[in-house]
Amino acid sequence: MRDKKLETKLRLVTLQLEGWKKLHDLITYGLDKAKPIISSEQERQFTEIRSNLLQETEYVLRELNMVAEVSGKAMSVLQRGVSVRGVRDLTNDEIRRLETDWNGVFTKLGLTQGQLKARRKELAEQSAFDYYLTQVRGRVFRRPATAH
């Protein structure tokens, strides 16, 4: 049994996580003092990833019902990290804030991905009949008591 909405959510969260991971790789590179050269190709990649995240984050978080929890942190990371070189020039406080916010977004997305995968596994073990039976039961037991 496969749930279309769940598959879409899983695809969206996977794409988001991929983007946040790539962004983190470049931020880490920028912060590594032992790697002094920042190429124009790395800057191009950073801008590309940042642009994708800026376009997609709000939409994906809304689809996953996570706007309130994560959106602020996500925007904070994207606004602070303007380029690889820009990240290198941030103050220690700003770097700590950037890393904390990135971690908040990544942790929440990772947890959601895990929950969705677990749900998919459950569904895969269920037949279509079991699934609809559970839905019907859920509706029956959730029915509010009628007023007299």
Next chain:
Amino acid sequence: MLVLNADPVFQDRALAILDENASLEIQVVRSLSETVSALLGENFDGLIIEGESHLAFEQATNMRQHFPSLRILCLLLDRREHEVSTVANEQNIELLSMPRGDSSLRANLNRFVRSLDLHAGTAAAEGIDPCHSLIGNLNQFSAAEILQMSCLSQRSGRFTFKSGRGNSEIYLQQGSVRHAVFGSLEGEAAVAEIFRWRQGRFYFEEGIISQEQTVNRPWAHLLIDNLQKLDETLELVSV
């Protein structure tokens, strides 16, 4: 299945349909360099390139140059199939203009996926045969290395390469490549394909000589040409 789609979040009609197939594993990439990088991993039976016709078709022809046996479907968002259909036929690229209705798109995508199933799974069950005089893994020794070694020692016989993509054979005679075959590819095209494999097994059987001759150039020329092509492919990854 690998899907190249520059905007997979907002342009996801095809992806949503592919998601319905529980037996299909999909990886989505956004750029050509990511595509090459993923394809060099060799875990894909097919590639779907989705985008505006001009760009998508250019990407498809580019991929065809580097991966001659890969099944490629080009999904054109602007329905300008007629402009590129002749070249697509020559390059063995399947074209599909994005239909308006989901049912038509679903039918076409399912047809493409089914056609991959027919091509896959040709790898026969492995077994060590006493007549195999050399057996190994391609992730430890590349095809170029083992062919170089065999040609330098003037071997005659048959190399069989088995990977997720299927089986291929290269016949040597007195240290020269005489014949190569992989699916519908023969000769130098088949050698070029095998050069890119990084996963799979190989076996060498001494003394089996092909009646057919599809490769006429000396091994050294083939080696240089194919290594150069491989370098060009790897350059795409860093773009």
